[in-house]
Amino acid sequence: xxxxxxxxxxxxxxxxxxxxxxxxxxxxxxxxxxxxxxSKKFLKIMFSYNNKELIINETVPNRFSPKSPxxxxxxxxxxxxxxxxxAVYFCASxxxxxxxxxxxxxxxRLTVT
Amino acid sequence: xxxxxxHPSTLSVQEGDSAVxxxxxxxxxxNYFPWYKQELGKRPQLIIDIRSNVGEKKDQRIAVxxxxxAKHFSLHIxxxxxxxxAVYFCAAxxxxxxxxxxxRLTVKP
Numbered sequence: 001x002x003x004x005x006x007x008x009x010x011x012x013x014x015x016x017x018x019x020x021x022x023x024x025x026x027x028x029x030x031x032x033x034x035x036x037x038x039s040k041k042f043l044k045i046m047f048s049y050n051n052k053e054l055i056i057n058e059t060v061p062n063r064f065s066p067k068s069p070x071x072x073x074x075x076x077x078x079x080x081x082x083x084x085x086x087a088v089y090f091c092a093s094x095x096x097x098x099x100x101x102x103x104x105x106x107x108x109r110l111t112v113t
Numbered sequence: 114x115x116x117x118x119x120h121p122s123t124l125s126v127q128e129g130d131s132a133v134x135x136x137x138x139x140x141x142x143x144n145y146f147p148w149y150k151q152e153l154g155k156r157p158q159l160i161i162d163i164r165s166n167v168g169e170k171k172d173q174r175i176a177v178x179x180x181x182x183a184k185h186f187s188l189h190i191x192x193x194x195x196x197x198x199a200v201y202f203c204a205a206x207x208x209x210x211x212x213x214x215x216x217r218l219t220v221k222p
Binding site: 041045 | 145147151155156157158159162164200202208209210211212214215217
């Protein structure tokens with residue numbers, strides 16, 4: 001019955017690699033998000049995606065790209081991983097883009113060595 | 114874009130005392146202000162929220178106040194318990210949600 005799920009939960013990889021994190025929501029929501037939480041616990045939005053409309057936070061490097069095969073999934077692809085990409089990545093969803101409540105996934109802890 | 118500042122960054126209280134966390138925002142068009150609680154190793158979860166047309170909202174031991182003129186809002190937790198220990202995030206939304214930097218609350222038994 002998990003509303004928003006992510007895989008994997010932990011990901012350890014080397015610099016320069018390309019990796020993906022998957023997110024799925026079974027709530028029937030129209031909008032999904034990716035957040036990055038760094039070691040200082042600061043939670044920053046990376047993307048929001050709604051009915052094929054992608055809103056990108058301008059501070060996100062173009063090595064990061066979201067891919068949505070359908071409304072229930074929003075995967076995060078990261079190319080040429082860097083040490084500074086190490087963080088916990090949270091997927092979230094909401095009924096619509098301006099809906100009041102966002103539901104977070106369990107997070108993926110990415111460690112780049 | 115919206116800028117949300119949160120204070121304090123850490124807060125330690127004795128069980129039974131009250132805790133107050135304050136946030137300010139920059140964009141007067143912000144219309145929704147949620148508070149999330151994140152326990153260690155867990156996901157952020159909404160605990161209370163307030164819309165811009167309301168000045169105060171209460172849910173059992175937690176309450177949120179909003180001062181639109183001053184552009185600040187606060188979380189109040191009364192009769193704190195050890196299980197209230199967590200990181201608390203405020204957020205403000207115009208279009209996308211912008212989060213504060215978080216407050217690590219520790220409630221000592």
